[in-house]
Amino acid sequence: MARFIYEGKLAVFYQGQGKLNDYNKLVERLEVPLYQDITEETSELFFLTWRDGCLKLLDREHLKKGGLTVEIAPRPGEQHSWPAPKKGVLAQALGRKTTTVVDATTGWGQDSLHIFRMGYGLRCIERSPIMVELLADGFKRLAEQDWVKNRSLKVPELIFGNAIIELSTLVEKPECIFIDPMFPPKRKKSALAKKAMTVLRDLLGDDEDKEQLFAKAFQIATKRVVVKSPNYAEPLAGKPSDSFSGKLLRYDVYLKN
Numbered sequence: 001m002a003r004f005i006y007e008g009k010l011a012v013f014y015q016g017q018g019k020l021n022d023y024n025k026l027v028e029r030l031e032v033p034l035y036q037d038i039t040e041e042t043s044e045l046f047f048l049t050w051r052d053g054c055l056k057l058l059d060r061e062h063l064k065k066g067g068l069t070v071e072i073a074p075r076p077g078e079q080h081s082w083p084a085p086k087k088g089v090l091a092q093a094l095g096r097k098t099t100t101v102v103d104a105t106t107g108w109g110q111d112s113l114h115i116f117r118m119g120y121g122l123r124c125i126e127r128s129p130i131m132v133e134l135l136a137d138g139f140k141r142l143a144e145q146d147w148v149k150n151r152s153l154k155v156p157e158l159i160f161g162n163a164i165i166e167l168s169t170l171v172e173k174p175e176c177i178f179i180d181p182m183f184p185p186k187r188k189k190s191a192l193a194k195k196a197m198t199v200l201r202d203l204l205g206d207d208e209d210k211e212q213l214f215a216k217a218f219q220i221a222t223k224r225v226v227v228k229s230p231n232y233a234e235p236l237a238g239k240p241s242d243s244f245s246g247k248l249l250r251y252d253v254y255l256k257n
């Protein structure tokens with residue numbers, strides 16, 4: 001299956017860092033080629049490799065640069081304690097009294113990790129095989145952090161699959177489902193689009209089924225669905241019950257009753 005998604009687009013690149021066996025397993029799971037050298041003849045545009053102990057996604061134009069990885073450190077401005085205070089627009093949208101959250105569109109895991117650090121009980125769903133690999137590597141590194149080990153915290157469960165299907169299979173329904181689907185950019189190659197999101201869009205395309213995902217999320221969540229979207233986009237499911245805006249984005253909250 002992954003072979004068809006990534007054919008001619010993605011390969012695994014071994015440059016001597018990490019265990020060759022891990023690369024071979026990655027190649028088997030994603031059904032993509034393994035290269036030890038990238039030449040003019042190489043057609044792929046994206047490469048997965050381990051550098052500095054992290055699984056990284058490199059794009060061909062920036063092969064020598066750092067590459068993109070699931071960043072597990074708190075973002076600038078976020079408190080380094082655990083649980084971090086439930087403040088800011090994301091916490092307002094999720095609800096401070098909410099205990100359980102499912103992130104149905106985990107992507108680079110940045111919202112998930114913020115939600116986790118604020119002490120919510122979190123499960124994560126992601127359907128893209130390449131993002132699942134990057135997330136699994138990030139969550140593995142997270143589990144090894146002192147602050148996680150010292151508090152005996154369990155890192156979020158990562159569920160691989162389409163949330164439209166996976167949400168129906170959850171035995172314990174979450175109070176809140178968070179969705180951040182990919183919206184078409186305002187302008188092509190918007191200067192504002194973050195590098196990670198641009199790469200993701202190149203690899204995965206827009207999420208054309210976001211309305212279906214919202215409908216399923218609203219059916220399953222017991223209390224609310226939160227939709228993150230760029231400020232320029234129309235609300236995904238009509239007028240929200242509440243809305244919290246950041247500089248470039250908005251969290252629309254749809255309450256169940």
Ligand SMILES: C[S@@+](CC[C@H](N)C(=O)[O-])C[C@H]1O[C@@H](n2cnc3c(N)ncnc32)[C@H](O)[C@@H]1O
Nearest residue numbers: 105106107108109110111126127128162163180
């Ligand atoms: C815009 S990104 C999410 C970014 C994320 N919030 C972050 O902080 O890094 C959207 C992600 O959701 C995933 N996605 C979209 N629809 C999905 C679905 N129905 N089921 C599972 N994953 C989905 C895409 O594969 C993509 O990785």
